[in-house]
Amino acid sequence: MTPAERAKQPPADVARDGPKLTGAKLDKRLAATWSNPPGFLGWLSSVDHKDIGRRYIVTALAFLALAGTLAIVMRLQLSKPDNDLVGAARYNEIFTMHGTTMMFLFAVPVMQGMQIYLTPLMLGTRANAFPRLNAFSYWTYLAGGCLLWVAFLLNIGPDIGWFAYPPLSGPQYGVGKRTDIWAQMVTFTEVAALAAAVSLTATILKQRAPGMSLGRMPIFIWATLVTSLMVIFSMPSVALASGMLLSDRLVGTHFYNPAEQGDALLWQHLFWFFGHPEVYIIFLPATGFVSEIVATFSRRSIVHYPIVVMALVATGILAFGLWVHHMFATGLPRIGYSFYTAASMAVSIPTGLQIFCWIATLWEGRPRFQVPLLYVIGFIFTFVIGGLTGVIIAAVPLDLQLHDTYFIVAHFHYVLIGGAVFPLLGAITYWFPKATGRLMSEALGKTSFWMIFLGFQLAFFPMHIAGINGMPRRVYTYPAGMGLELPNLLSSLGSAVVAVAVLLFVLNLVMSARGGRAAPANPWGGASLEWATSSPPPKYNFLHIPIVNSLAPLWDAGEKMAVVHGLRIDDRELLLTTVVSAKADVREPSAEPSLWPFIATIALTVMFVCSIFSPWALAIGIVPVAIALLAWFWPKSPEPEREPVIS
Amino acid sequence: MTDRDLAPSFIEDVSALPTHAFSHRSLTWWGIMAFMVIEGSFFALAIAAYFFLMAQEQQWAPGPWQPPGLVAGTLFTLVMLLSEIPNSMIKKAAENYDVATARQLLPVMTAIGLLLLVIRGFEFNSLHVLWYESAYGSIIWALLFLHTTHIVTDWGDTVVLWRLMKTPHGKDPRRLVDTEENALYWRFVWLAWLPIYVLIYWVPRLFH
Numbered sequence: 001m002t003p004a005e006r007a008k009q010p011p012a013d014v015a016r017d018g019p020k021l022t023g024a025k026l027d028k029r030l031a032a033t034w035s036n037p038p039g040f041l042g043w044l045s046s047v048d049h050k051d052i053g054r055r056y057i058v059t060a061l062a063f064l065a066l067a068g069t070l071a072i073v074m075r076l077q078l079s080k081p082d083n084d085l086v087g088a089a090r091y092n093e094i095f096t097m098h099g100t101t102m103m104f105l106f107a108v109p110v111m112q113g114m115q116i117y118l119t120p121l122m123l124g125t126r127a128n129a130f131p132r133l134n135a136f137s138y139w140t141y142l143a144g145g146c147l148l149w150v151a152f153l154l155n156i157g158p159d160i161g162w163f164a165y166p167p168l169s170g171p172q173y174g175v176g177k178r179t180d181i182w183a184q185m186v187t188f189t190e191v192a193a194l195a196a197a198v199s200l201t202a203t204i205l206k207q208r209a210p211g212m213s214l215g216r217m218p219i220f221i222w223a224t225l226v227t228s229l230m231v232i233f234s235m236p237s238v239a240l241a242s243g244m245l246l247s248d249r250l251v252g253t254h255f256y257n258p259a260e261q262g263d264a265l266l267w268q269h270l271f272w273f274f275g276h277p278e279v280y281i282i283f284l285p286a287t288g289f290v291s292e293i294v295a296t297f298s299r300r301s302i303v304h305y306p307i308v309v310m311a312l313v314a315t316g317i318l319a320f321g322l323w324v325h326h327m328f329a330t331g332l333p334r335i336g337y338s339f340y341t342a343a344s345m346a347v348s349i350p351t352g353l354q355i356f357c358w359i360a361t362l363w364e365g366r367p368r369f370q371v372p373l374l375y376v377i378g379f380i381f382t383f384v385i386g387g388l389t390g391v392i393i394a395a396v397p398l399d400l401q402l403h404d405t406y407f408i409v410a411h412f413h414y415v416l417i418g419g420a421v422f423p424l425l426g427a428i429t430y431w432f433p434k435a436t437g438r439l440m441s442e443a444l445g446k447t448s449f450w451m452i453f454l455g456f457q458l459a460f461f462p463m464h465i466a467g468i469n470g471m472p473r474r475v476y477t478y479p480a481g482m483g484l485e486l487p488n489l490l491s492s493l494g495s496a497v498v499a500v501a502v503l504l505f506v507l508n509l510v511m512s513a514r515g516g517r518a519a520p521a522n523p524w525g526g527a528s529l530e531w532a533t534s535s536p537p538p539k540y541n542f543l544h545i546p547i548v549n550s551l552a553p554l555w556d557a558g559e560k561m562a563v564v565h566g567l568r569i570d571d572r573e574l575l576l577t578t579v580v581s582a583k584a585d586v587r588e589p590s591a592e593p594s595l596w597p598f599i600a601t602i603a604l605t606v607m608f609v610c611s612i613f614s615p616w617a618l619a620i621g622i623v624p625v626a627i628a629l630l631a632w633f634w635p636k637s638p639e640p641e642r643e644p645v646i647s
Numbered sequence: 648m649t650d651r652d653l654a655p656s657f658i659e660d661v662s663a664l665p666t667h668a669f670s671h672r673s674l675t676w677w678g679i680m681a682f683m684v685i686e687g688s689f690f691a692l693a694i695a696a697y698f699f700l701m702a703q704e705q706q707w708a709p710g711p712w713q714p715p716g717l718v719a720g721t722l723f724t725l726v727m728l729l730s731e732i733p734n735s736m737i738k739k740a741a742e743n744y745d746v747a748t749a750r751q752l753l754p755v756m757t758a759i760g761l762l763l764l765v766i767r768g769f770e771f772n773s774l775h776v777l778w779y780e781s782a783y784g785s786i787i788w789a790l791l792f793l794h795t796t797h798i799v800t801d802w803g804d805t806v807v808l809w810r811l812m813k814t815p816h817g818k819d820p821r822r823l824v825d826t827e828e829n830a831l832y833w834r835f836v837w838l839a840w841l842p843i844y845v846l847i848y849w850v851p852r853l854f855h
Contacts, residue, residue: 019657129674194685202677210659232681236688244696244789252779255696255786261703262782266696273692532653544655563655566662575661576674584661586668589821630807635816 017544018565026543029569034126034539036593045593047131048539052138053117054435057428059138060110061506063145067101070094072499075459079492081480091476092159097152099162100182103278104189105145107420108231111285112137112196114427115224117435119200121530121537122218124209124546126574127590129202132597132632137195139601144188147609151181158182161474163271164245166256166264171249180249180612183242187608190239197231200224207574208582209529210564211548216582218528219295219302222309223288226316227281233320234277241270251615265330272323279415280319284312286420287354289427290376294358296430296526297373298365301552304357311350311357318347328396329403337396344394348387355380371445372524375426378453382418386411389464404474407467413460425452425505432512433519437535440512444504451501459494462487527552532561545575548582596632603628667821669742679828683835686797690839693790697846700782701854708776708851709783716773720848723766727837730759738830741823749826750817753809756833760802767795774847787851790843797836804829 017026036042036051046052074094077086086094120128128134151157158178160169169179204225208217217225244255245267254260256267295302302308324332324340332340358380367373389411393399402408433439466487471478478484522531531554533542544563550556564584567573572590577583607621670676701707708714733755740748770791776784808822808829816822 016662018660022655130678198678198681198685201681202674205677206674232684233688236685237692240689240692240696247785253785253789254779254782255700257782260781261700261709262785263700263703266699269699270692270696544657547658557653559654560656561653562658564659564661565657566660576672579671584659584664586672587661587664587666588674589666626803633807635811635819635822
């Protein structure tokens with residue numbers, strides 16, 4: 001045998017799953033292989049996608065609570081005219097922190113957290129691709145969030161809006177380090193989001209259960225694939241933009257400085273080339289939740305699956321052609337106005353198609369109005385209103401009137417809370433039994449749903465009126481006698497209702513996690529693979545890797561689950577399948593737990609934070625980062641070669 | 648109901664499948680592709696910013712700055728193009744499980760990377776503008792800096808791979824997959840350089 005032939009041979013025979021090794025015996029051995037090391041260090045070194053996903057979600061919800069608290073402070077300030085609860089400068093910080101936290105530290109990370117938790121389970125695989133990269137992604141996100149909030153508590157938080165337009169954020173007006181902290185937080189979160197997106201994309205393309213061709217992927221997985229690709233194409237834009245902003249501020253470049261032939265509008269283009277797709281990066285996973293929930297609670301597959309998938313892909317592509325509609329008020333060529341108006345209106349078409357497919361599915365099915373489905377209906381109602389105001393402000397003459405008013409604030413809260421947070425709360429209720437093994441309380445869930453839904457309308461609908469009456473955004477108070485008192489008071493009351501309802505939701509989470517009704521593997525009768533494994537899933541996800549023969553594998557499985565066998569159980573081994581038709585192709589090892597992603601994040605944090613103060617931090621700080629990466633990537637000891645067989 | 652209740656029906660034995668594969672059958676290949684797309688997006692957006700800033704000027708390079716000197720940048724481009732010869736040889740050796748050739752050529756690629764970094768130093772010195780002198784200087788420096796980070800990264804990667812291949816790890820076919828993918832990444836690094844070379848050295852001559 002030549003060395004080349006020997007290299008292609010499978011390794012020495014080892015224990016594998018199969019008819020002779022299954023059930024409790026297999027469970028014990030797989031659990032030993034896939035467990036984390038013990039203790040706190042073991043916790044830090046976990047690369048299990050379920051741990052990482054859960055940490056992402058919990059952390060993002062904590063940031064939601066922080067940013068929500070700031071929203072309440074703003075609503076208290078605006079509840080009456082000429083209020084002096086919060087001063088102008090502090091108000092600038094508060095709305096900046098609110099927007100920045102919601103967009104960078106809550107909305108995108110919580111969606112990615114859900115995707116990280118669910119994707120391998122829905123695909124029928126034991127881990128995600130590049131698990132250490134995934135762990136690194138979480139730690140980096142956490143570091144970025146801590147940077148921003150520690151700075152805020154030390155009274156050096158940013159005060160330039162979540163969009164940080166120069167020249168306000170440039171070296172001339174944005175004195176001190178507030179803007180640098182904002183810009184570096186962006187770097188952290190973009191590194192984290194990109195790392196997670198790479199992991200998710202590779203997982204979806206290469207680790208689907210055998211037989212799960214692209215045409216049999218759950219719609220949530222399609223939504224995850226589209227959003228991950230959108231992250232990959234859009235996040236470099238804001239990372240480049242914020243890098244250039246930092247360098248304008250630190251080493252005197254002139255990218256955004258018109259006095260030296262730079263251009264402040266360059267920032268707006270780069271920021272919104274990221275910022276607009278970002279809205280869909282938040283919204284498309286939510287539509288994925290909706291499709292899964294609608295199918296399960298209608299007890300039938302989504303009507304016109306191909307149209308829903310094509311709509312997701314079309315939205316993902318169109319999202320990159322709209323960014324200039326955030327810049328109508330900067331002055332554009334006539335053709336630019338026409339093009340971006342048309343594109344902005346066009347994006348409502350695929351979204352409309354999806355909505356019709358969901359309504360048709362509910363119509364054709366036998367809907368059960370449990371809490372997850374209530375959130376979906378709340379979503380459809382609220383999001384359609386937000387979508388309609390979106391079409392209104394896509395028209396340039398109206399946009400120029402309404403730009404920077406509370407009408408815009410109302411619009412984007414309708415599409416972001418209605419379009420993303422409602423489905424998210426439904427999705428948390430839906431998958432909570434999978435993650436914890438316990439169901440959430442239905443009664444408490446319904447109470448909080450109705451309070452959130454009605455409180456939301458009370459809080460945000462009057463903002464349309466306030467905006468039309470001329471109330472500008474981002475101004476800390478307003479004078480009496482302009483017709484703004486009533487809408488603002490109603491908004492403040494509504495926000496209080498939402499706050500109480502969110503507290504009830506959290507209370508439900510905590511109480512149900514401790515003492516909720518025990519959930520079986522498939523409490524709602526869902527069709528996708530995550531419901532095939534126990535609740536909560538074991539460390540290794542599936543005892544045997546399932547084979548998929550239809551779009552609804554659990555509904556079509558019958559008494560027995562078709563599975564593959566022959567994967568190693570003494571080592572973390574994954575089954576890779578082909579990209580389009582998902583034929584079993586290669587067995588590859590998956591990375592073991594490691595502390596190095598955490599250590600690499602510490603090194604990266606030191607480098608990034610120090611680089612706010614000196615460019616040399618990059619040159620020096622890269623050395624520990626490189627060392628940590630080297631230790632992270634260094635392979636474990638190779639297996640001993642097989643003894644030659646003498647026959 | 649758990650998966651243990653839904654009795655398994657063993658359909659397909661996967662134990663005979665290979666434990667590594669090259670190109671799109673490998674998981675890491677997809678990771679590398681994704682990172683190439685990310686970095687390619689960075690370059691594309693930086694190039695867009697270049698043209699955006701160019702539109703602010705009457706001429707490019709704007710007066711009083713002279714266009715960059717050609718010698719270092721052109722030499723760099725030539726060395727980079729020639730480096731594809733050993734790079735292709737390494738890629739082919741890895742695909743043929745030829746560990747010996749890979750071990751011989753990785754130090755050659757390491758030396759080439761080092762040579763390129765030295766020439767890159769001269770390039771920075773021949774731009775005829777500093778980053779803080781105008782937006783033109785800023786974007787020229789940004790493009791060159793961005794590309795340099797890629798040379799440094801791939802050089803570090805190649806050094807590590809060279810040392811790794813000298814250990815018993817070198818015989819693990821999965822490390823040959825790594826070697827092949829590192830060669831693929833180098834192709835991206837030099838392909839990405841070609842438009843940047845034109846933008847830094849030739850466009851400022853054409854519109855000066």
